Amino acid sequence: MSKKIIHQGGTPGGPGEYRDDNAKAVRPKEAATLIVVRQAKQPKILMGKRAASHKFMPNKFVFPGGRLDLIDQRLQVPKDLSAPVMQRLRKETRKDVSDNKLRGLALAAIRETYEETGLIIGRRTNKRLKTADKVWQSYFDHGVEPPLDKIDFIARAVTPTYRTRRFDTRFFMVHDEFIHTDPEEMAKASGELLDLHWLTLPAARKLDLPAITRSVIDMVEQRIQLAPNQRHKKPAPYVRFINGKPVTSEL
Template sequence: MTDHVLTLNQTERARTKVNLRPKDAATMMILDRSGTRPKVLMGKRHAGHKFMPGKYVFPGGRVDDGDRRMVATGAVAQICEDRLGKRCLRPGAGKARALALAAIRETFEETGLLFGSAEFGAPEAPPAGSWHDFAAQGVFPDLSAVTFVARAITPPRRPKRFDTRFFAIDASAVARRIEGVVGPDSELVDLVWVDFDEAKALDLPSITKVVIEEVEARIAAGFAPWLPVPFYWEKRGSFVREEL
């Protein structure tokens, strides 16, 4: 699953009568700032998907139970934890930690990139599934490497709704890479490194373009941890931008 703010036309909105509670989700912007122009890694979704077919997105998806139990090195920065806890139910270190781990896990599942540290050996007793496969590579996910940069909630009356937290991580934090994850039969059929202008010219979900512009401005301002984090949600049919 990837980038979780839907854009539907008025006819589709009218068909959706149940106002679903948004599911917690997380997505990852992978940044390469080693050159003169920062770049971001974008993945193209399979054309056969019902959800955003053919769109370029960041890897991401829903938080699952394993994200609450996976061991990790480092910790989410306190300023990020505090902001992750604003305007949400049951805030706390555990929730912030699970959101960041979900972004790391989904990135692994969809791109084969393992962000973390290979200095401590394999994590013991990882949750079954993707975290078991992640740990088998001898890598601990590193929570200190991620930065919380944006949040957006799918508007009401949509068939799927997500409360998505956008994280950023530097490409240099990759500890391992599994080949063959991206291909013609995968959720992401292609990965491309593009600068921000090139990224904005791709076929993007609207919220993805907005977040790219937000992070572009954040980098221009020095990417300092105290810079505000935007929060997008809909009020009376119009998007509202707050700062966390």
């Protein structure tokens, strides 16, 4: 029996979120998300609400993030991901996927956060970094470089095969010491995410969240309880569907 087709707003009928059983599964697009953590007695994370007009997860609260762009893979930056992070990204990944692409996923998370929230996640530098890409050049013009060596990789998730829009998303985490601007100043946000707020983990769990986002919040909580030099040793869960059933392994 075919699945009921659901509109992006949740009304039955017409094209929507779920594919018909007779249709081929959509190939997932590469994407990345950045969880920015403000350390305090009660740690906070940055989240925003997707607009009702979005075709993917409308009205849900999510972390900033988006698709991998070609420029993210080609961008030349001074620092690289740490060896443990690169090793985890490499696990269960096709051999023909380049290091530039894996590094680009972390850069995409930083770029999307800059675009969607206006926050600059970076490390101050005296180097004059140049690129033809307008968004990245705007980022570099603030006198910063991406702090790739301080980015942690905490999870990977692929949208279920029954969805009409699918993403293979890597979830990265960074701490607020690398916020180059006022963390409360998000006036330059693109508007793609609404109601941008710093939320305690208990407050975040009360929101309308995608299932994977709820799981990632638990992963964040587990990681921030570890000493900084121990976090890279914790495996990153990899969640995907095989033969219609959810499968989780560790990276």
